[in-house]
Amino acid sequence: MSVPVALVAGLHGTARATVVDRLLREHPGAVAIHHDLRAITRGLVTRTVRDAGTTLERTLIRLEHGCVTCTVREDLIPQLLRYAGRAELLVVDLWDCVEPRSVAEALDHPGLDGDIRLTGVLTAVDAELMPTDICRGELLTEAGKPGAPGDRRYLAEVLAHQIEYATALVVPETLPAPLPPADRGDLDLCRELLGHLAPITPVTMPGEPLPPLAGPALCAHELAARVDPATAQLPCASHTPAADTVVWHRTTPLHPARFFDAMDVLATESVRSRGRFWLSSRPDRMLAWDAVAGVVMVEDTGPWLAALPEHDWHTVPPARRLAAELDWSADHGDRVQHLVLTGPELDHDRIHALLDGCLLAPGEPATCLDDPFAEILDLDTAV
Template sequence: MTPQGEPRPMPVTVLGGLATGVRDCVADLARIETSGLAVLAVRVDSDGRTASWQLYDRSGPVDGGSLKPSRPCSPCQLPPGLLAVLLRLARTAGYRHLLLTLPPGMQADLIALDVTHSHVCGQALADHLRVDTVAAAVNLARLEDDLGCGDRLADHALAIGPDDGRSVAEAAARHLEGADVVVTSNVNDPDPTASARAVALLRHLASRASMTHICHDHLPASGREMPAAAGGFWMPTPSALIGGNRFDADDVRERHGPLSLPRQPCAPEFGVRTTRWSSRRPLHAQRLADALGQICASVIRSRGHLWLANRPQSIHRWESAGEHLAIQTTGTWLPENDGKAWQAASARRRTFAALLWDPYYGERRCELTFTGIDLDVPALHERLNSCLLTDAELSLGMEEWQLSDDPFADALGADPPSH
């Protein structure tokens, strides 16, 4: 109870990921081993027009239903009918914890953020439940293939709605980056070395997440009598998913905002390397376009933001996963004397802008992080540096930079006028 005598908001763990077998095993283990925990399993048809849910507790299935939202389901939002189910469970069901399991195409951190800020019939969900942890289920034997897979989710009936054009690699990378906890399994893995490399990839891409591993119990002397419903699996403890209070809504907003902070590189292991490249100089758009193939070779995942010289007002997000590369306009750089624009920015962005402010460039900068296997870091940095403006080009000034040809014009549109 709260000091005022009101019931405390029910904690919710949100579990996503491409490994549906691992996800369902985790759910069974958690509900069997954790008193007072229920599992709300969400499913969405491939066309995104029908969503169903099933509620399980220690005894098995106890409730369920289906609904047809007024518009197709989204990868980052639950339909209102499912939010209403969440509210009802939080208010009346009496569970101590809820594990919300999602379809592979739903992005768990954004679903968690949506739940945190949603209202149902004028009631704030945050008054009745709170997101405790965001988790991702990973099959180590599949991870490297998933991160390199250029197929669309729709090709594997994993898309959420007709407009979901994401690739398998994009979804796999975003699940890892959004997770507070990663739950892994490598049952019947024919290549332990590949699993070790997969763990290294997890450490590099999900660097802020803790990890727990599900194993198949082959040891009769383990001293544990597993319930039949758990299928002979065990993990050290479900507490890794429950009660950690790890979810940080501000961190999720920042990661998906116009100017996300790059990942800090981890130490190389099993051939997996991550490197961070940054520059206060802008990039020459045509030289960058010509070098994209070389830059992305051997890269499994890269993220960050760009400053293109001929677009001095715009922030451009860079995101690659496997064979897929996207460069998108996500906002504008903060003007020096526009107090309203500074107030609209997040506190974290204002802090970094003030710390990194340059009298001429302002907050403008390029920052990218690349992860790959056997990545040639010096060659990659050399290619990126070759795309920057030269001293002679810099001396011409911003007005001249804007006159250069723009190979990204069709994709990015026009740069907004200066303030």
Template structure:
């Protein structure tokens, strides 16, 4: 019994996807399994917790239900999340725990919290933890991450320009939806009864392209078999973090054949810099057929810094990607090349590691047209002799802190460029 570890399932999904309905069905059908529930809601009143209590025999009085309100467990309530987990597990009275995230929560930081606990560099131990000495993750483990997707509203959400407010942090609906899909072990396609077979197949093909590793489960009215999401043993942090479709496409370095419903992907790779004016125009007119795109690029006139590129639905963001190794002092550069020898394989004698690398995933994408447009964004041979500082650069600028380690992108620093403002 001393070696027992309580499995934890994290349930994610945008507002209205059906997370609470799924949770209530699992509670009703859990049989002899004794479940505890932790419900997170952004509001001061935890509406989802009330719905769980009303629709099941689970109660706060019996300490089976814990509410975390007025904040999000992927950011400001991470310490409270660990405290709640410690409360539920230190007496080891539950067979499993289900954490229902708020609709604006990103699953990756929640999983990181439930994997690293207070070892995260930016998370200080809470008063509860300091007073009790209870290690919050000592008697539990993250077992399964689940994302619930509304099959009926999926396409609309991807195309919507709606921006959600997460306690002052703006999150684009399509961007959030994709991040929830890209980091999960099980993907529950809910409300399948509201779409025809062809639409359902297209949605499934799209989410499978975004997250090839996830097991996809079809449901109506949230009726999912508890065995599909409780104590599955599917969670593996590194596998989950590395399994997004765009990352697998970059690693595979191939162009996918067109599937039945037109979901395809391809990689664009170039050594030269992008012209800032032409690339901004490219983003202004980026095809709606592109569902997801990520990568980094070299912008003419910015020879020191790499920039990151992130497209999710209608959201287009550009952010800092750190310094190119070629821009570092010789001693630092050599140290990094020694630490990361794979970077030397593609080293250019003149430009070093500066390059452009994008992956695109979409529906009915015209690969050749997008490739041609990107080729047109690259500097011409004649433009290499021009003064690049004279080009109009509408992209955001970023400040960099000195770093001892290899340069890394900071997703939180990305800025929405929309129509490349």
């Protein structure tokens, strides 16, 4: 019987350690493995293995190439297999800046099925820090949390991806109970914001039971489909006292220059926005929008399903075909504008008017348009 493995991610180290401690207490025989990456830019990693009451080992490791991928491949997986024979549950305590997706996909390997199985991806969140950190537009290196030499990721970007990929979110009790009113307000605000960012993900608040971790193995492909642009389960429109989520969904192509000019407004007025879109100048390519804390990333994610020959559709994953079917129209196939923006006091009508003004007008030519996106997209047009 394979041993269950739970990943515990989180930018907030104290909150994450609190969750790991609780897992070790509540699962007798559980073992936690943690890699301290503070010196990873020098190729050094400190591995700590512990149970509920004892540090079993602490080892300094020198990696040939200092990066998270090398750490997982060269040390984490061998250690998980080493302890699988003696642990009831294996807890992977991920370093602050590690996004759990890369680790989950490394563990989803046929050769590991008989020994270990991934059963949960938990992200721990500090209720006091999260509302501020999701707005911080600084690089991880500037915050002292790089994951590798030359790490160009942003702090808020990593936090958003940790929250959105998780199968469960945990807000631990890091302050003495009962909480004073101001701290209870932090908890309420944090839960409200998590409901905007990951509305279908269960949230465990202080005093509530943690999710069960003894179930079947999770599929990395299914986890990825929840967040990949073509298949993402994007939030619906909602309004709460602290934030609004606005959804814009259209089936007309965007004028590239007008949409490019609107990018700054969309990114700076919202805290988090994401989705997929299509430009009149690139009718066959699905483009992804991913923005957090004012930092925008636009990416070519490949062809729309409607741009592929029908006899090639069987090569596309089922989740991709299902998502395309939900968006399908007789005129445009699965080509669609689907953007979701979250932030405080967002003006639904103003955002819709701004984006509607970026659409190609009736009779406006779709070709021979200046395309400012050519400067940021290195398109590989091969299907």
